[in-house]
Amino acid sequence: MRGALFLVGLILAGLIALGHLDWLDPIILILNNIRVHLSALLGLVALLLIMGRAVRRGTVLLGCAVLALVLDYRDIAPSSRGMATAEPNLKVIAFNMLGSNMENGPAIADYLLQTDADLVLLNESAPVVPLLETLRASYPFLLGCDEQGEGQCGDVLVLSRLELKAPRITRLTGASGHQTIAAQVVMEGKKLNVVSTHLLRPYFGQQQIGEFIALRGLLEGLEGTTLVAGDFNAAAWFGPFTELLDATGLTRAAFEPGTWPVVMGNFGAPIDHVLVSGDAAFTSLSAMPDHFGSNHRGLVAEIALKPEAS
Structure with missing residues (x-):
């Protein structure tokens, strides 16, 4: 034995x-x-x-x-940072809903309507696409669909209570069916870059590394404080992920909940992330109270943004 x-x-x-x-x-x-x-x-x-x-x-x-x-x-x-003691002024939800998880779309939409999030960054958007008009009651600004939500929607959606300025929708590589969305919001006079992404899985090998390189290029082209969230298909210690953070100055919460597979709870791999740079600091980061049938756990982040000096 x-x-x-x-x-x-x-x-x-x-x-x-x-x-x-x-x-x-x-x-x-x-x-x-x-x-x-x-x-x-x-x-x-x-x-x-x-x-x-x-x-x-x-x-x-x-x-x-x-x-x-x-x-x-x-x-x-x-790249790890402890929680700040400042009062949060931004709440973010990041959630890979699982594209085939259509039966739980209404429950997900209800949760999003009941929460007080300022930004909702969604991957595998199909479950809530039929409910976008309902969601607009709380999130009037949307990116990720043709003609502002009237046409076909992509894999990544951004729902916001704040106006989304200077929008940019791209694909990191030709191999990916996933979008990456970048925009700007203004809170208390502070401009914040918002990037929502979904990277390929590691078994794509060189193609996934190409997406990390392309994402780095996109982020290095942004000026000021930045928030990035999504399904990176990369654990916190994954080499290309740590290299991305080192190169861009993005930081992560010192403790990130496990997000996949859901059965392992906090002991799962943290492959979904909310990241910040500049004057932004985490005040809390936790898993959503329910995974709503997805194979990922969603993240709820509260962030303190330092206001612009007057």
């Missing part, structure tokens, strides 16, 4: 090592996304070995697990 456990531990250690490689192979990218979970599992195997009196082997594996987690912390620490 101890021999089998040790073999499992060696396999996990090998997978973790592969996940730390800077390769663009889809399998390596997938391992990169789950390496923290693999490290936690390796730590559990190590403890079982120690409890089973295989102390030396267990200690070696436990050391490997701790080292891997330390390296992951090193990667995420530069």
Whole structure:
């Protein structure tokens, strides 16, 4: 039994090592996304070995697990920020609803109407597209559909209580069926860039990396405080994701709820993100109270924007 456990531990250690490689192979990218979970599992195997009196082997594996987690912390620490104590003046919801989740569209719309969010950034928009006219009662400004909501809608939608200025809708690469939407809002005299995006999954390999590069280019072309949210299909420690944050100055909350798969709750992978830069700071970040049939958990962020000096 101890021999089998040790073999499992060696396999996990090998997978973790592969996940730390800077390769663009889809399998390596997938391992990169789950390496923290693999490290936690390796730590559990190590403890079982120690409890089973295989102390030396267990200690070696436990050391490997701790080292891997330390390296992951090193990667995420530069972009992590604690919660600010300021009074929030912006509330944001970011939610991948799952495009085939049509039966839960009315429940999602009801939730959005009852919340006091200023901005709602949606991925896989199909469930609420039939209900856009109802949603306009609370969110009169919309981006992501032809002819301001009267025509066909794309994968990404932005609903807002605030006027959306200088709108731009693009695709990061030709391979993606997903939109990226950029616009500006003004709150208390402060201009805020708003970007809603949905990136390809890691098994697209080089194509997903191309989207990170294109998103970096878009963000580097923006001036001032910026908010970015969406389904990045990338965990907080994923190499291309941390490189994006380092290059653009975007920051993330020190603790991000797990968003996928929903069954794992906060222990899932945080692949959906709300990010800020400049004078914006998080005052809270939590998962939505219900996933409404989606395979992702939505995020609710409260943010403090420093007003422009008069």
